[in-house]
Amino acid sequence: MWKPDRKSNQPLYQQIADDLEQRISYGEFPPGSLLPSERKLADQLGVNRSTVVLAYAELRSLGIIESRSGSGTRVSRTKWGATPKHTPNWHRYAEGGNFLPNLPFLRRIRVALEQDPSIIDFASGELAGDLAPIDEINAIMNEKQNTSYWGYDNPQGYMPLRQALVSFLKEYRGIHTTESSILITSGSQQSLYLITQCLLSPGDAVAIEDPSYSYSLPMFQSAGLRLFRLPVDERGVQPEDIRSLFKKHKIKMMFINPNFQNPTGTLLAEERRKKLLDVASELGLPIVEDDPFSLTAYKGTPPSPLKSSDAIGSVLYIGSFSKIAASGLRVGWMVAPHSVVERLADARQQMDFGLSVVPQKVAATFLESPFFDPHMDRLRSTLLYKRDLIIEVIQKEMPDLVEYHIPDGGLHLWCKIVPEVNDTKLLDAAIQRGVIFVPGSVYGSDSSYVRLTFARARTEDIHTGISRFAEALRSTLEIEN
Template sequence: MWKPDRNSKKALYEQIADHLEQRISYGEFPPGSLLPSERKLAEQLGVNRSTVVLAFAELRSLGIIESRTGSGTRVSTSKWEATPKHTPNWSRFAEGGSFLPNPPFMRRIREALIQQPDLIDFASGELAADLAPTIELAQLMKEHKYTSYLGYDNPQGSTLLRQELVDYLQRYRGIRTTESSILITSGSQQSLYLITQCLLSPGDAVAVEDPSYCYSLPMFQSAGLRLFRLPVDEHGIQPDDVRSLYKKHRIKMVFLNPNFHNPTGTVLCEERRQQLRDVTSELGLPIVEDDPFSLTAYDGLPPKPLKALDDIGSILYIGSFSKIAASGLRIGWMVAPNSIVSRLADARQQMDFGLSIIPQQVAGQFIGSHYFEPHLDRLRMELRFKRDLLIEALEKELPGQIHYKVPDGGLHLWCKLFKKMNDSKLLEESIKRGVVFVPGSVYGSDSDFVRFTFARPKTEDIGRGISLFSEAYRELNG
């Protein structure tokens, strides 16, 4: 993000005025469009509001912008050659469409991380750079010659990667499948998007866990789906709740994250797994199983997926490399009946004509290499260490004021604050102090829940980050 140069001889307000004029002339802010408020622009640029006031005054004097009380500041419609009635109303377009924006909290968190890169990040659900197999992947790229063909690949994804995934899924997840039943995607998010758009219709009822990351994904609402809750306790969901929702709402699909559930970290117990299998088989209900965290099991004994027991093809199984290797590879997969794979591969091809070939080949080489298991061992050890640091910091900074269940895998710690909070104020107060987290209401929970992700922050920042959070918490508690 552009920032004014404080070492320049030109005044800060003049630099800001020049920058805005340039963006306006490039069409980023067309005639009639609303500019950011003085306060927000000052925050983004790291200057006093009075500096932005001077910049706006400079642009107004040139007739480039115009301000009206109660209506904000807009780009002038008379200064530019374009006739106002022929200028598209981009604000209306931005607010329209059927695909909804991210929830306000998620947009605020993203905005804060962009504006303040030094924030201690307990919000982002991805691995820190030092946990990714960067050296191993670089070595593989030296050892192997990758294809010189850079055209469109098989709509289902790289044949090499799908072949490697057949062995990977059987060895590490106990899933028996063939390459024709695997669809490569850009990650779990795209897999879910394809399912909601292609296999379901507006008005369909689906069941999701409560709390659930699904509540943070606007794609479910954008698809017009009706979400019904399956409460999660320390042993996962209750299978009888699935039966009840089916009888009452005729749910068409169940979305589950049974292993190291996001955000609670729970694992669906064995007894309930069998009960769930019986209930869904009896009702003919498909399950979408998202399994991103299993291989992070700190004891090296990952729980089996539901798909490993699926002998009738009723489970659509989703996996990815984002939580065990590197989110930047943008590699995920879905195991499904061949008819479903063909349908979704056709839809995905309409979207992007297929994924990039090179990352698929790198991923295929990596999971089949001697680098993979040592990487997993190191990842588990580092994640467990970071989890323990986080818990130690919470016990030190907020003794007797917070409750949590220690997870045995995954990247998250789900916490309940003993005092009810205004989660918006708590988030803003935390950002002001230099730390960010995800409020529990993002996942459909009450405002006294928070999710801390410990995979992203540096080891040396975890204690300091919780100290800053506790300061914000105490400030709001008087």
């Protein structure tokens, strides 16, 4: 975001006025559109409100903006020539369409992170820079790449990457597949989007875990799907609940994250896995298995995916590099029957003509390189250290206020606030103190739950961040009581 230059000889208010005038002339704020309030713009730019008041006064004097009591400050409709011109009502367009915006809490978190890069981040579900194989990927990218053609690639994905994934999935996940049954995507969310748009229809009923990461994705509602919940306990979902939902609502598909589930970190019990596959087989019900965290298992052998025991092809298996390497690569995959892969590849080609071949080449080389296993060992040990550290600080700072499930893998700690708390007030109090998290209501839980992600925050910031969270929690509870 642009900020005024405090070293410039030009007054701050004049810099702000000039910037706004330019953005208005470029069409970023069309005639009639609402401008940020004086207080909000001052917060965004890091200046006093009085400075923004002067900037708005300057623009009003030029006839560029106009203010009305109760209606805020808007770009003038009459400044733009003698003949009245009608600008499209972009606000109405922006609020229209079928694709819903992110949940308000997620937009609030994104804005807070953009405005204050120093905030301690327990919200973002991605790896910190020191956990990603940056040096290894740079070494791969610096190697001479003999590429004779840079045109559109196969919409199903770069063939050498699909071939590398065949070996990778067999060795690390016990999944036997072929390159023709693999679709390369830009990550798990694109895989889910393609499934909801191409394999389901508006009005279809689907089952998701409760709580669930899927609940935080408006793409399900945008597709017109009816969501029904499968409660998650300390051993995962109950397979018989699926049978019940099928009888009641004729669900057409279920979405499951069985290994180190997001957000709870739970592991689907072994006996429930077999029963789940049996129920799905009996009902002819597809399972979408999202498996981003299995390889982060801190100790021992990573838990097997459902797909490795799928003898009849009930499971669509989704994975990505985001949680085990680098989210910026934007490389994920789906294992599915060839007819499904062809359908989704055709749809994806209509969207973007296929992914860039560059990150796919990097991913393929990384999977087959001697870098991969040492990276995973380092990742697991660091995540375990961070998990233990965040639990240690919680026990020290607020032992009577927070309960949690200790995960054996993944990036998150799912916490229950023992006294009920208003999550909106708690999030605001935390942001004011320079720390951020995701309220449990984002995932369909009540306001007593929060998700603290320990993979993103720097190790040296975890103690300070939890101390600030504890202070925000106590402050919120005092106000409410």
